[in-house]
Amino acid sequence: MKRKQQQLADQWKSWLASEGGRLLMYARQRTGSLEEAEDVLQDSLIRLWGYQEERAYRPPDVPLAFSVVRLVAMDAGRKKGRRKKRDEKVIQFHDYDEHWLDPAMEEDEDALMLREAVEGLSDKLREVVSLKVWSGLTFAEIGEVLKISHNTAASRYRYALELLQRELGHLKEARNG
Structure with a gap:
């Protein structure tokens, strides 16, 4: 068994030595940077390994x-x-509402509109926005805090921003006639 595994490892090493450079150059041409190309090649090799199960991983x-x-x-x-x-x-x-965190703008009408709009969000969305904006947490950290995946945290944040943008755009249009 060990001998077979060693042979398989040697085959992959030999294959990578002969084809790896070409694959990396192709990935580099497709991605735009060496770092991204290396990531693409690594992900590709992992997929290729899985595809080779029916071929005894050759x-x-x-x-x-x-x-x-x-x-x-x-x-x-x-x-x-x-x-x-x-x-x-x-x-x-x-950029649109950068001033809303400034306490000096507490009585500013736009800041009040934004605060009301944030308060109108569901608890789940409002919590992610407050952790991201006021606490400065990453989506991974928010995920840990809320016991959700970082993708869910990012999705809730994006959705909240879209809702706020729609709501504020609607309010501003109504105010400006």
Whole structure:
């Protein structure tokens, strides 16, 4: 058994030595940075390992390896694009009402509107917003505090910001005629 495992490990090492550089260069071309390419290649190798179960975990065919790198790079690109859009929404929201945390603006009408809008959120959403904005916690930390996944925390935060943006936009339109 040990001998077979050693042979398999040697086969993968040899395969990676001959194909790894080409796969990394392809991933680099698909992603835009060496760090992202390394992540894509690592994720691809993990997927390839799982695909090889029916082949007794022998190293994959080269075309399959390139296909997997391509698919993983496309997934990474989509995730990066979605993350960028979310970040832009958050930045837009914070730029729009940056003054609302300033105690000197306590009597400012916009700050009052925002406070009311935040108070109108459900408890789950309001809690995530307050932990993120006032406490400065990361989504992972919020997840630990609330006993939810970090993805759920991030999703609740995005949803709360969208609701607030809609509500404040509606209120501002009504106020300005």
